[in-house]
Amino acid sequence: MITTTKQSAVSAFESFFLQHGEEGGEHFRNHVELVVDTLAEVFQTMDRPLEGKTVHDIQQELRGVLHLPEEPQSLHEVLEEIKGPVIKNSLHVSHERSMAHLHCPPVLPGVLAELIIGALNQSMDSWDQSPAATYVEEELTRYWCQLIGLSARGDGVFTSGGTQSNYMGMLLARDEFCLSKWGHNVQKDGLPESFKKMRVLCSEEAHFSVKKSVSQLGLGEQAVVPVPVNEDHRMDRHEVRRTVEQLEQEGLLPYAVVSTCGTTDYGSIDPLDGLADYCEEKGLWLHVDAAYGAGLLLSEKHGDKLSGMERADSVTLDFHKWLFQPISCGMFAVKERKHLRLLSHHADYLNPEEDEKEGIVNLVNKSIQTTRRFDALKVLLTLKVLGTRLLGSMVDQTMEVAQFAAGELEERSVFCVENPYPELSAVVFQYQPKGSRDVCGLNRKIQQKLFHEGTAVIAKTSVRGETYLKFTILNPRTTEEDVLAVIDEIEHTAKQMLGGHLIE
Ligand SMILES: *Cc1c(COP(=O)(O)O)cnc(C)c1O
Numbered sequence: 001m002i003t004t005t006k007q008s009a010v011s012a013f014e015s016f017f018l019q020h021g022e023e024g025g026e027h028f029r030n031h032v033e034l035v036v037d038t039l040a041e042v043f044q045t046m047d048r049p050l051e052g053k054t055v056h057d058i059q060q061e062l063r064g065v066l067h068l069p070e071e072p073q074s075l076h077e078v079l080e081e082i083k084g085p086v087i088k089n090s091l092h093v094s095h096e097r098s099m100a101h102l103h104c105p106p107v108l109p110g111v112l113a114e115l116i117i118g119a120l121n122q123s124m125d126s127w128d129q130s131p132a133a134t135y136v137e138e139e140l141t142r143y144w145c146q147l148i149g150l151s152a153r154g155d156g157v158f159t160s161g162g163t164q165s166n167y168m169g170m171l172l173a174r175d176e177f178c179l180s181k182w183g184h185n186v187q188k189d190g191l192p193e194s195f196k197k198m199r200v201l202c203s204e205e206a207h208f209s210v211k212k213s214v215s216q217l218g219l220g221e222q223a224v225v226p227v228p229v230n231e232d233h234r235m236d237r238h239e240v241r242r243t244v245e246q247l248e249q250e251g252l253l254p255y256a257v258v259s260t261c262g263t264t265d266y267g268s269i270d271p272l273d274g275l276a277d278y279c280e281e282k283g284l285w286l287h288v289d290a291a292y293g294a295g296l297l298l299s300e301k302h303g304d305k306l307s308g309m310e311r312a313d314s315v316t317l318d319f320h321k322w323l324f325q326p327i328s329c330g331m332f333a334v335k336e337r338k339h340l341r342l343l344s345h346h347a348d349y350l351n352p353e354e355d356e357k358e359g360i361v362n363l364v365n366k367s368i369q370t371t372r373r374f375d376a377l378k379v380l381l382t383l384k385v386l387g388t389r390l391l392g393s394m395v396d397q398t399m400e401v402a403q404f405a406a407g408e409l410e411e412r413s414v415f416c417v418e419n420p421y422p423e424l425s426a427v428v429f430q431y432q433p434k435g436s437r438d439v440c441g442l443n444r445k446i447q448q449k450l451f452h453e454g455t456a457v458i459a460k461t462s463v464r465g466e467t468y469l470k471f472t473i474l475n476p477r478t479t480e481e482d483v484l485a486v487i488d489e490i491e492h493t494a495k496q497m498l499g500g501h502l503i504e
Contacts, residue, residue, distance in 0.1 A: 018119060031075060032115065038079040042087050049095035051088055052454030061085035091457065096478045097486055100459035102264060102292055102318075104474040106326040109381040114326055116381075117374045124158070124372040125364035126350045134361050137376035143383075144317065145333050147297045149310025155340055156333035157366040158375050162291030165316035165332035167213040168343070168368060170200065170256070172314060172334065173285035174217055175342045177255040187342065191218050199247050201225050202258035203235035203270055207289060210258050225254075233268035233419065235259070237275050244282065256285040261309060262293030262322075265461050265470065267424025269293060272308025280311070288312040291330070292424060295322025298392035302399060305423070313339070319379055322395060322425070322474060329375045340366045394476040398425040402473040405483045414491065418463050425473040428461060431494050440467040446493050456486040 018028060053061075065085045092098060094105035122130040124137060141156035148154070159165045177198070178184040184192040198219055202210050204226035211224045227235050227243050244254045257279055259270040272288065279286040288309050294317035296302050309315060312335060319329040334340055344365040346353050351362035364370055383391065402425040409415040409429050418428040431443055444467050447460045459470040469490070471483070 028119075034075055034079060038083055039087070042083060043094075046092050046095065048454040049092045049098035049457045050451065050454035052452055053089060054452070058085075058089050061089065094475070095457075096475055096482045097456040098475070099471045099473055099478060099486070100457045102321045102472055102474065104321060104324050105477070107324040107382055107386065109385040110325045110329075110378040113378040113381040117377055120374065122374045124374060125367070125370045126362045127355075127360050130363075130374065133374045133377070134363055136380055137363060137374070138361065140376045140379055141331060141333070144297070144331055148306075148312075148315055148317075148333060150315075150333060150335055153337055154333060154335055155337040155366070156331050157340070157363060158372070159330040159332050159367070160328045160369070161320060161330040162207065162289065162316050162318045163209040163212070164368065165291070165318075165330050166207065166209045166258075166287070166289055167216070168332045169258070169287035169289075169314040169316060170210065170213040170217055171368070172339050172342055173200070173256040173287060174198070174214075174219065176285060176339060177253075179342075181253075181255075187345075194253065195219060197251065197253045198223055199225050199252050199254045200256045200258060201227050201240055201243055201254060203227055203229055203260050203263070205229055205233055205235075205263045205265065205268070206258055206260050207264055207291065210289070229268070232423075233263060233266040235270040235275075237271050237278055240275065241278060244284075254284065256287060258287045258289055259312070261288050261290035261306060262295075262424050264292065265426065265428055266419045267292060267422055267426040268419070269305055269423055272306070272311070274308075276308050276311035279313075285314070286312045287314045287316070289316045291316050291318040292321055294318060295395045295424070298323075298388050299395050300389070300392055301396050303392075311335075319375075322398075323379075323382075323391070324394070324474075325375075325378050325382065328373075329378055343368065395425075397476040398473045398478070401425070401478055401480060401483060402427055402471065404480045405471055405473065405487070408484065408487060412487070412491070415487075418468060427471045427473075428463060428468050429470075430463070430466065430468045431490060433494065433498065436498065442494060442497065443467045443469055445497060446490055449493050449497075450486075450489060455489055458486065458490075 015027065018024065062085045065081055093103055122133040124130050124133060127134050137158055141158070145154040145156050159168065175186045178186050178192050182192050186192070195218065200210070200214055200223055202224060211221055214224050215221045225243060225247065227239050230236050240257060247254045257275055259272055259275045261269050261272065276286055290306070290309060293306060296306050314335070315333040317331045317333065319325040319331065320327045351364050355362055399422070402422045406417050406420050406422050406427045409417045409427065410420050414431060414433055416430050416432050430439065431446060432439055436442055444460060447458055447469055450456045450458060459472065461468055461470050
């Protein structure tokens with residue numbers, strides 16, 4: 001009796017797992033086909049980046065779907081159910097007029113690699129859970145370290161993104177400083193007595209995750225000292241020197257500089273070589289946040305903008321921004337492999353010290369995560385299917401379109417462009433009609449109206465306290481015509497809002 005119950009229970013579970021044998025293969029194929037059919041049907045009719053529904057309507061539609069049943073439901077049925085409320089109501093990042101954030105359209109090899117990643121479900125923490133994947137990741141990190149220009153002593157690890165990579169940079173910088181200045185081991189003994197004096201410098205336009213990390217690392221937000229930028233939105237190295245000297249006069253301990261290589265708003269690049277010179281002279285840790293700018297590592301035309309990056313102690317790169325990978329996919333690199341040792345803890349069940357003596361590679365030693373995705377496969381598939389040259393030229397293409405957008409906006413006198421010569425692929429601008437009293441309110445409303453109608457997804461940001469608009473061109477399929485159409489739409493929307501008044 002008992003055996004029968006057990007058997008029928010097992011057969012009820014069976015169809016929900018990957019199975020061996022010919023039947024297993026067929027079963028898998030059928031399921032994947034159902035998903036592909038559903039997505040293909042939506043993509044075929046996708047003529048705008050958003051459906052343009054109200055928050056209320058989206059929530060209402062979702063309510064029906066979010067009911068969780070006790071009994072199984074067929075995959076086909078569930079896909080039909082979520083097709084409208086979830087899939088169609090998503091932001092379609094692959095649409096040419098989706099150009100708001102550093103949120104890229106994923107290339108197909110990356111999307112398909114996600115299927116392989118999920119199906120294989122390798123975990124990158126210990127070699128015995130990812131016997132082949134470990135070496136794929138090792139080889140890819142080596143490849144990108146080489147592209148950055150790091151020596152064979154460099155090393156890296158895949159991360160969930162720029163926030164985690166910046167956190168790791170700030171962690172190593174802190175621990176290395178405490179070790180070299182006081183012989184103090186933070187991992188073992190916690191923060192040293194004088195931790196309140198420790199200071200990190202970064203541009204006032206650095207990503208907020210720098211401050212967040214330093215604060216989470218126990219140093220408090222006051223440990224991050226913002227350095228003013230010049231009119232190109234770059235941190236000036238003379239300002240860095242001045243700030244360091246001032247901090248030292250106050251008895252404080254500056255120990256690291258974060259140089260942003262591609263600020264989130266303007267794509268501006270802090271002077272890498274100049275900062276590297278200064279950091280070397282002063283013995284400061286240099287972390288380069290290239291979450292955005294790393295896209296240029298494969299660019300033949302513009303790769304030289306990254307010159308000096310190879311002198312950083314640590315580097316953040318994101319593949320899920322300007323390198324077209326599905327979220328999440330990032331990397332953290334260090335100039336000196338030995339610094340990663342500051343991270344490693346040994347767990348008997350996972351990465352015992354004997355393993356190391358036997359030459360077994362357990363990537364958990366380099367990561368702040370334990371169970372970790374095989375994201376390196378996305379990058380491998382993409383590099384192999386596209387080739388490095390095409391991938392680099394895709395990035396160049398988005399830059400050209402961004403430059404075109406800036407030029408076009410400059411020509412139309414009703415716009416003011418904050419970065420008329422975009423360093424990367426982001427353009428920040430404001431619609432400034434003569435005589436309008438509430439320019440900020442107008443710009444905010446333009447952005448909202450385009451979003452709610454689904455015509456174009458553009459961003460808004462703040463420049464000296466005022467609301468500006470922003471294009472971030474990350475889709476190489478976005479053409480000059482698309483940009484013209486969106487700019488026309490902005491003007492048209494604005495004129496409608498102003499009721500035809502107040503316009504020249
Ligand atoms: C996006 C971004 C980050 C954060 O990266 P996530 O991948 O979103 O965690 C850090 N720095 C810069 C400059 C960024 O643009």
